[in-house]
Amino acid sequence: MKQDSAKILSNQEVMPGVYLMWLRSPEIARQSLPGQFLMVGCGEETVLRRPISVHNVEGDKVALLFLVVGKGTEWLSHLKDGDALDIIGPLGNGFTTSGEDRNVLLVAGGIGIAPLRFLIDKIKDSCRQVTLLLGAATAVKLYPKELLPREVNLAVATEDGSAGYRGMVTALVPNSITAADRVFVCGPMPMLRYIAENQRQLMLMGKQVYLSLEMRMGCGLGVCYGCTIRTKNGLKQVCKDGPVFPLDEIVWDEMARL
Numbered sequence: 001m002k003q004d005s006a007k008i009l010s011n012q013e014v015m016p017g018v019y020l021m022w023l024r025s026p027e028i029a030r031q032s033l034p035g036q037f038l039m040v041g042c043g044e045e046t047v048l049r050r051p052i053s054v055h056n057v058e059g060d061k062v063a064l065l066f067l068v069v070g071k072g073t074e075w076l077s078h079l080k081d082g083d084a085l086d087i088i089g090p091l092g093n094g095f096t097t098s099g100e101d102r103n104v105l106l107v108a109g110g111i112g113i114a115p116l117r118f119l120i121d122k123i124k125d126s127c128r129q130v131t132l133l134l135g136a137a138t139a140v141k142l143y144p145k146e147l148l149p150r151e152v153n154l155a156v157a158t159e160d161g162s163a164g165y166r167g168m169v170t171a172l173v174p175n176s177i178t179a180a181d182r183v184f185v186c187g188p189m190p191m192l193r194y195i196a197e198n199q200r201q202l203m204l205m206g207k208q209v210y211l212s213l214e215m216r217m218g219c220g221l222g223v224c225y226g227c228t229i230r231t232k233n234g235l236k237q238v239c240k241d242g243p244v245f246p247l248d249e250i251v252w253d254e255m256a257r258l
């Protein structure tokens with residue numbers, strides 16, 4: 001883990017309200033694993049750093065993909081080439097992969113594509129097939145195809161039917177699940193909860209399914225206990241023990257109360 005004042009190389013709006021930022025940070029680039037995140041300083045008016053996933057790594061450069069939802073991400077969206085960004089990372093456990101996996105299924109809801117893009121690059125050469133199910137409210141909010149490697153087998157869903165399947169991205173899971181050795185999911189909490197509660201219909205029983213949780217975080221460093229959840233293996237901190245957990249480890253009934 002390292003604290004860095006990283007130089008911004010570019011910061012572009014790639015979908016409405018979603019920015020792709022490239023930074024130069026050799027040490028963090030070298031250490032990062034897919035599924036890990038950075039705590040990002042978001043200006044003097046925002047006291048707490050915000051957790052943002054490592055979206056991709058190329059050489060000594062690190063990419064972040066963020067959706068503007070509030071003060072911190074709004075501040076980030078105004079940064080320009082040459083500005084410096086205060087970051088700490090990489091943090092968290094990242095996705096558990098195996099060199100033995102031949103078919104991997106990724107399910108991304110909205111900005112949930114953020115940590116999965118780096119995973120694609122890490123596994124695409126060792127896997128026979130990487131399938132990405134990408135969902136968004138409407139076509140313009142889908143992660144641009146041009147930013148994905150050609151090798152990915154892509155299926156899309158939009159809630160309004162403006163591209164691909166009309167409906168939730170989770171509806172595409174049963175069609176792609178049979179061959180999958182491992183499944184990685186990232187998306188909004190209601191989507192993750194839906195997956196947990198409908199494992200049988202989605203044909204996920206007996207599969208190795210991992211979820212990346214987006215909890216609100218205070219410190220991101222295991223100090224404040226603000227991100228604690230109950231799991232079948234006791235209380236866990238999402239920032240330190242996660243953000244990636246096996247689907248069947250999470251105690252969903254307890255999630256809202258903690």
Ligand SMILES: Cc1cc2nc3c(=O)[nH]c(=O)nc-3n(C[C@H](O)[C@H](O)[C@H](O)COP(=O)(O)OP(=O)(O)OC[C@H]3O[C@@H](n4cnc5c(N)ncnc54)[C@H](O)[C@@H]3O)c2cc1C
Nearest residue numbers: 050051052053065066067069070071072073114214215216
């Ligand atoms: C491990 C991890 C990785 C993440 N990676 C990314 C990423 O790569 N790209 C990205 O765009 N976002 C990511 N997030 C979510 C991101 O941290 C929040 O959107 C951000 O902190 C909001 O800050 P803000 O100051 O803009 O908004 P705030 O003013 O703090 O909040 C605005 C709204 O966003 C909601 N919100 C705040 N934090 C979260 C959160 N952690 N999860 C869900 N909703 C939240 C609030 O409830 C509120 O409604 C990640 C979160 C975690 C825990």
Ligand code: FES
Nearest residue numbers: 219220224225239
């Ligand atoms: S965010 Fe502080 S302990 Fe996890």
